[in-house]
Amino acid sequence: VGCSGFIFVPSATLTSLSAVTDTGMKRLALTDADKTVRDWFVEEAKGLGCNVTVDEMGNIFAVRPGTNPDLPPIYAGSHLDTQPTGGRYDGILGVMAGLEGLRVLQENDIQTNHPIGLVNWTSEEGARFPITMISSGVWAGVVPLEKAYASQDVGGSGVTVRSELERIGYLGARPATSEATPMAAHFELHIEQGPILENNQQKIGVVNGAQAYKWFTVEVKGRAAHTGTTPMDTRGDALLAAARMINHSNIVANKSGALASTGILTLEPGSVNVIPSHVRFSLDVRSKSDAIVTEVEQQLKRDFAAIAQGRDVEDCTPPSTRTLPMEVTWATDYHSPAVHFDKGCINAVRTSAAGVLGSSELFRDMTSGAGHDSVNTSKHVPTAMVFVPSKGGISHHPEEWTSDKDCSLGAAVLLHAMVRYDRG
Amino acid sequence: VGCSGFIFVPSATLTSLSAVTDTGMKRLALTDADKTVRDWFVEEAKGLGCNVTVDEMGNIFAVRPGTNPDLPPIYAGSHLDTQPTGGRYDGILGVMAGLEGLRVLQENDIQTNHPIGLVNWTSEEGARFPITMISSGVWAGVVPLEKAYASQDVGGSGVTVRSELERIGYLGARPATSEATPMAAHFELHIEQGPILENNQQKIGVVNGAQAYKWFTVEVKGRAAHTGTTPMDTRGDALLAAARMINHSNIVANKSGALASTGILTLEPGSVNVIPSHVRFSLDVRSKSDAIVTEVEQQLKRDFAAIAQGRDVEDCTPPSTRTLPMEVTWATDYHSPAVHFDKGCINAVRTSAAGVLGSSELFRDMTSGAGHDSVNTSKHVPTAMVFVPSKGGISHHPEEWTSDKDCSLGAAVLLHAMVRYDRG
Numbered sequence: 001v002g003c004s005g006f007i008f009v010p011s012a013t014l015t016s017l018s019a020v021t022d023t024g025m026k027r028l029a030l031t032d033a034d035k036t037v038r039d040w041f042v043e044e045a046k047g048l049g050c051n052v053t054v055d056e057m058g059n060i061f062a063v064r065p066g067t068n069p070d071l072p073p074i075y076a077g078s079h080l081d082t083q084p085t086g087g088r089y090d091g092i093l094g095v096m097a098g099l100e101g102l103r104v105l106q107e108n109d110i111q112t113n114h115p116i117g118l119v120n121w122t123s124e125e126g127a128r129f130p131i132t133m134i135s136s137g138v139w140a141g142v143v144p145l146e147k148a149y150a151s152q153d154v155g156g157s158g159v160t161v162r163s164e165l166e167r168i169g170y171l172g173a174r175p176a177t178s179e180a181t182p183m184a185a186h187f188e189l190h191i192e193q194g195p196i197l198e199n200n201q202q203k204i205g206v207v208n209g210a211q212a213y214k215w216f217t218v219e220v221k222g223r224a225a226h227t228g229t230t231p232m233d234t235r236g237d238a239l240l241a242a243a244r245m246i247n248h249s250n251i252v253a254n255k256s257g258a259l260a261s262t263g264i265l266t267l268e269p270g271s272v273n274v275i276p277s278h279v280r281f282s283l284d285v286r287s288k289s290d291a292i293v294t295e296v297e298q299q300l301k302r303d304f305a306a307i308a309q310g311r312d313v314e315d316c317t318p319p320s321t322r323t324l325p326m327e328v329t330w331a332t333d334y335h336s337p338a339v340h341f342d343k344g345c346i347n348a349v350r351t352s353a354a355g356v357l358g359s360s361e362l363f364r365d366m367t368s369g370a371g372h373d374s375v376n377t378s379k380h381v382p383t384a385m386v387f388v389p390s391k392g393g394i395s396h397h398p399e400e401w402t403s404d405k406d407c408s409l410g411a412a413v414l415l416h417a418m419v420r421y422d423r424g
Numbered sequence: 425v426g427c428s429g430f431i432f433v434p435s436a437t438l439t440s441l442s443a444v445t446d447t448g449m450k451r452l453a454l455t456d457a458d459k460t461v462r463d464w465f466v467e468e469a470k471g472l473g474c475n476v477t478v479d480e481m482g483n484i485f486a487v488r489p490g491t492n493p494d495l496p497p498i499y500a501g502s503h504l505d506t507q508p509t510g511g512r513y514d515g516i517l518g519v520m521a522g523l524e525g526l527r528v529l530q531e532n533d534i535q536t537n538h539p540i541g542l543v544n545w546t547s548e549e550g551a552r553f554p555i556t557m558i559s560s561g562v563w564a565g566v567v568p569l570e571k572a573y574a575s576q577d578v579g580g581s582g583v584t585v586r587s588e589l590e591r592i593g594y595l596g597a598r599p600a601t602s603e604a605t606p607m608a609a610h611f612e613l614h615i616e617q618g619p620i621l622e623n624n625q626q627k628i629g630v631v632n633g634a635q636a637y638k639w640f641t642v643e644v645k646g647r648a649a650h651t652g653t654t655p656m657d658t659r660g661d662a663l664l665a666a667a668r669m670i671n672h673s674n675i676v677a678n679k680s681g682a683l684a685s686t687g688i689l690t691l692e693p694g695s696v697n698v699i700p701s702h703v704r705f706s707l708d709v710r711s712k713s714d715a716i717v718t719e720v721e722q723q724l725k726r727d728f729a730a731i732a733q734g735r736d737v738e739d740c741t742p743p744s745t746r747t748l749p750m751e752v753t754w755a756t757d758y759h760s761p762a763v764h765f766d767k768g769c770i771n772a773v774r775t776s777a778a779g780v781l782g783s784s785e786l787f788r789d790m791t792s793g794a795g796h797d798s799v800n801t802s803k804h805v806p807t808a809m810v811f812v813p814s815k816g817g818i819s820h821h822p823e824e825w826t827s828d829k830d831c832s833l834g835a836a837v838l839l840h841a842m843v844r845y846d847r848g
C-alpha cells in the first residue's frame with residue numbers, strides 16, 4: 001500500500017473520544033485516574049503488536065517493529081494527563097491518533113523501514129507537579145532527574161513524582177535519556193489551543209516551532225494597616241501595587257506584540273479591613289522572539305520597581321495616589337527559549353497536509369503558543385508538530401472541543417508524515 | 425473622694441500589656457485563645473466585686489453595684505479578640521482600662537449612683553466570622569441573631585458563631601438585647617489606629633462619631649483559557665479586569681476624599697498557564713459623609729461594568745487592550761452609616777480630657793475612621809469614645825503600639841468621664 005493511497009478511517013475509540021462535548025476531563029498526572037488510562041494504553045498497544053516499555057520517569061514507549069532492525073523508531077508522542085479543569089483533547093488526541101495510526105498500519109499490514117513508536121510522556125501539564133513537560137525534559141536532559149523526582153504535589157500533600165510513580169506501578173528501570181531510548185524522529189499531533197486555524201477556516205497547522213516563554217513569581221511587600229483609619233497617601237498597599245503591575249504588564253506586552261498573563265495571585269493577611277502587606281503573583285511572558293521576552297522582562301523589572309516606589313509609569317496612575325515605598329522581588333521559575341523544528345519533519349507534515357487536504361488554503365505554517373513535549377524532543381531528534389483547530393480557541397477548559405472530522409484529518413496527516421519520513 | 429481629685433495609677437497588668445512592642449497578638453474570636461482570655465477576664469472581674477453574666481452572643485457583662493438600685497449601669501466596653509496579624513491594643517486596651525477603672529473604684533472605695541459596668545463584646549473584628557461588631561450589633565438590633573449564629577469561619581471549616589460559642593462554653597441564655605441588658609451609657613477607650621493624634625502631638629481624641637462605611641464583595645466572571653495560545657485581544661481575563669477595578673477604585677476614592685480598599689482577593693482556577701475565569705474581591709468604601717459613600721459606590725458600579733466590557737475609564741487603560749465582555753456582580757456585605765455620638769457623653773469626655781491633661785492643645789475633637797462597638801451602642805444609649813495615639817498610625821499589625829503613658833492617660837480620661845457622667 002503506497003503512502004498516498006492510504007485512507008484514514010477514524011475508529012470507534014477516536015469517534016467516542018471526540019463526541020463528548022458537554023464535560024471536560026480531570027486526570028492529573030500520576031493519580032489513580034492516570035494509572036487507569038496507562039493500563040488501558042499498555043493493553044491497547046500490546047494488542048496492536050507493539051513492544052511496550054517504561055522508563056524511570058514512567059514514560060511509556062510502544063514500538064511496532066520495522067524491516068530494518070538497525071534503525072531507531074520514528075515516534076508519535078504526546079500525553080494523557082490533563083489540567084484540573086481540562087478538556088478531552090489537549091495531549092490525549094496525540095496519543096489516541098498514534099494508537100489509531102498503529103492500528104491502521106497493523107490492519108493493513110503496512111511494513112516500514114524504521115520501527116514506528118508511540119510515546120505517552122508523563123505529566124506534561126505541570127498542573128499537579130509544577131514543572132511542565134517534566135518527563136520529556138528529563139529524557140532531553142533539560143530537567144535533572146533528581147529535580148523531577150523531588151517535585152511535590154501543588155496541593156501540599158507532600159507526595160512527589162517519584163513516590164507517585166512507585167505507588168501507581170510506573171517507575172521503570174531504564175534511564176529516561178535519549179541514549180537509552182533513541183528516536184529517529186518525533187511527530188506530535190495536538191489541538192491548537194488557540195483561535196488562529198478556526199478564524200482562518202483552516203484545518204491543519206504545520207507547526208514550525210514554539211514561542212519562547214518565561215515564568216516568574218513576583219512578590220510585593222508593603223505594610224499591613226487599617227483600611228478605615230489609614231489615609232490613602234500614607235499606605236503601602238501591596239495589592240494596589242500588584243494590581244497596577246498586572247495592568248501595566250498587559251500594556252507593555254501589547255506594545256511588544258508579546259503575551260503577559262497572571263494566573264495565580266495570593267495575598268496576606270487577607271482581611272476585609274486590613275490593607276494587604278504581601279502579594280505574590282505569577283507572571284507568564286511569551287513571544288516568538290527570545291529577544292522580545294527579554295525586553296519585556298527587563299522593562300517590567302524597571303517599571304514594577306517604579307510602581308512599588310509610587311513613581312509614575314505609563315498606565316497613567318495619577319500622582320494623587322501616593323504610596324509608601326514598597327519592595328518588589330522577582331524569581332524565575334521556568335524558561336523555555338524559542339524552538340525551531342526540523343526542516344525535514346516540517347516538510348513531511350506540510351506535504352502530508354497537502355495530500356490529505358487537497359487545497360493549500362486549508363493549512364498554514366504556524367508557531368505553537370504553548371510548550372509541548374516536542375519542544376524537548378527537538379533538542380535531540382528531528383521533530384515537528386501537527387495542529388488541528390480548537391473551537392473558540394478554548395483550551396485548559398472543559399469546553400475544549402475539536403470536531404470528529406478535524407481529529408481524523410489530524411490523525412491522517414500525522415500518520416502520513418511518519419510514513420513519508422520513513423520512506424525518506 | 426471627688427472625681428477631680430482622683431489620680432489614676434496604671435497597674436502592673438496595664439504596664440506589662442503596653443510594654444510588649446516586639447510582637448503582635450493573634451486571638452481570633454471564639455478560638456481556644458479567646459476562651460483563655462475570657463476565663464481570665466471573668467476571674468479578674470469577680471475579684472473586683474463584680475457580678476458577671478454572659479448573654480446568648482457570649483458578650484460578658486461585669487457590673488459593680490451603685491448606690492441607686494433602680495439605675496442601669498454606665499458601661500465601659502470594648503473587645504478582646506484581634507485580627508490574624510493584630511496588635512496588643514486594638515480593643516484590648518479598652519477592656520483592660522475598664523478593669524483598671526473598676527480596680528481604682530474598688531481599692532479607693534468609691535461609691536457611684538449608677539452601677540459601673542464593663543462589657544467584653546464578642547468578635548468585634550470580623551476577621552474570623554466576617555461581620556464586624558457582630559455581637560454589639562445583635563444587642564443593638566442591627567444584626568439578626570440567626571444571621572450572627574449562622575456566620576461561618578472564613579477558613580471554610582464550616583464551624584459557625586453558634587457552634588464555637590457552645591464549644592468554648594460562652595453560649596449564655598439571656599437575650600442579647602438592649603432590653604435584657606440595659607445601659608445608662610457606653611464609653612469606649614480605643615487606640616486611634618491612625619496617624620492624626622501623633623502628627624499633631626496630641627494625647628487624647630474626643631470622638632464625636634464614626635465615619636460611614638460599606639463593604640462589598642465584587643465578583644468578575646471571565647473565561648479560562650491558555651496563557652500561551654490565546655491572543656491578548658480575545659481574552660476574558662477576570663484578574664486583569666479586577667486589577668483595573670482595584671486601581672480605578674483607588675483613583676475614584678481619592679478624588680472624593682473617600683477611602684477605598686481591597687483586603688481579600690481570590691481567583692479560579694489558579695494555574696500559571698490558565699487565564700483566571702473567576703475573581704472575587706472585597707471592597708471597603710469609607711467617608712465621613714453617607715452621601716459620598718453612596719456616590720463612590722454608584723460611580724464604581726458604573727465604571728466596573730465599563731471595565732468588564734473593555735470600555736475606557738479614566739485610569740487610561742489603553743484601547744489596545746481589548747477584552748471579551750465579562751460579567752461583574754456586587755454583593756453588599758455590611759453597611760455602617762455615619763454615626764454622631766451623644767452630646768452629654770462627648771462633653772463628659774472633653775471635660776475629663778481637659779482635667780487630666782491641663783492644656784487644651786493636648787486633645788482634639790475627631791471622627792473615628794473605624795467602626796467600633798460604640799457605633800452600635802450609640803443607636804440605643806448615650807455613647808462616646810476616647811482615642812489615644814497609635815505610633816505611626818499603625819494598627820491591625822503586630823507593630824501596633826501606644827506608650828504606657830498614653831494608655832494611662834486614656835484610662836484616666838475614660839474613668840473620669842464615667843464618674844462625671846454618673847454625677848450628672
Ligand SMILES: NC(=O)NCCC(=O)O
Nearest residue numbers: 125132370371372652697
Ligand atoms: N500545551 C500545554 O498546555 N503545555 C503546557 C506548557 C505551556 O504552558 O505552554
Ligand SMILES: NC(=O)NCCC(=O)O
Nearest residue numbers: 228273549556794795796
Ligand atoms: N476598630 C476596628 O478595627 N473595627 C473593625 C471595623 C472596621 O473595620 O472599622
